[in-house]
Amino acid sequence: MKFLVQRLAVLVVALILAGCAGVPRRADLPSGATPHTIYLVQFGWHTALLLEGAATLEHSTKLRTDFHDTRYLMVGWGDGEYFVSEHAPWSKAVKALVASDYPALQVGGRDKNPPLGAQARDTVALAITERGFQELVEYIDRSIATDANGKLIYLGDPAEHPDRFYRATGNYSVFNNCNSWISDALRKAGLPISSFNLTARGVFEQAQRIAALQHEQPTPN
Template sequence: MTPARRLPLAAAIAVAFLLAGCATPAARAAPPVTFIDVVERDWHTDVCIRTVDADAQLLRVTVGYEGSNYLCFGFGDRHYLMSGERGPMTLLSALLPGEGVLLLTILRDTPAAAFGKDNVVRLDVDAAGIQRLRAFLNRSVQTNASGAPVSLGDGPYTGGLYFGATARYAGFYTCNTWTADALREAGIPILGPVLFAEGIMRQIRDVTETAP
């Protein structure tokens, strides 16, 4: 698993300068056809979809890992996650705009079994929502001149793979901001801006508690 690290004090200070704003959540009137899982890993969040809900374009990131049941996507700072450096300067540099990375976790078991059921929230998604989420995930994967996903090698644990991300990481666009964008595409009502995992998890737990 990715080592858990709390954001430095400088990140908390930076939040104080964030301009207030809210995103209008998409209404979900259609019946659900599938579900997604949101995983909390201390300060970080992942979005997991069933492999059967991925399209051919998205499945290109799973070559060599056939037989999976879930694909979990997380966004982060490329230098921080891939360098292995965890000093204060590396943490502070993550507040500045820099290249992003996607960490794909390929699972045969459920996200709840892999990460602990208390760390996972399952959300129903309708047909339009899963289609928009697929499109968002495909847009998030950086591709080369021939259109192939930009692979950056193995992740920090078995079943983990790094890919280049089209989004850039910064103090005001974190892994959790990216997760919030993904959930909005899926039709989940997430108000923003969101920087921390708690802001994601609190809102989606409210969604599951108020669902009919």
């Protein structure tokens, strides 16, 4: 218990510092044509990405195995036990922060934007380049673990949830959570997001600032 309290105390300090981090500059925005729009979606303490379905499946060698003809794909990352369970007990959330066994990637087809469970104020539209989009999809593919035979590792019961849950690469912890994974994904897409983001609010507010800067500057022909 003492160890847990110490870790949570460090987290509180980290969250305070994170509020001051990551003010994007216009000079750091993606240069050149930005034909793709991705959406950051906030669900309370959790963030996810909403991507163009057809373009994502065109570039992904793993997701096209399970998805076809979907307008959007929503992607998120989290602890392999707590994230996958529909009604996980609070004890699993605590365990995920200090002793997660493995992470999971959640991917689901969506036909609306904003997706179910979110409102317009919960989404931020971000413009990225073709190269940035490819880098983002490659990052998502690398985040999906495979077994010794190169097969995808599925988690959870598909009958209980319409989305797919894949065993993911990396290590989930209090300092490497769903929001920091999203931050890494956005940086792969070429967006100037701070590398130190542990809260959904921190990621979302930075994305809002970037979107505002993008809206102000003229779109290249």
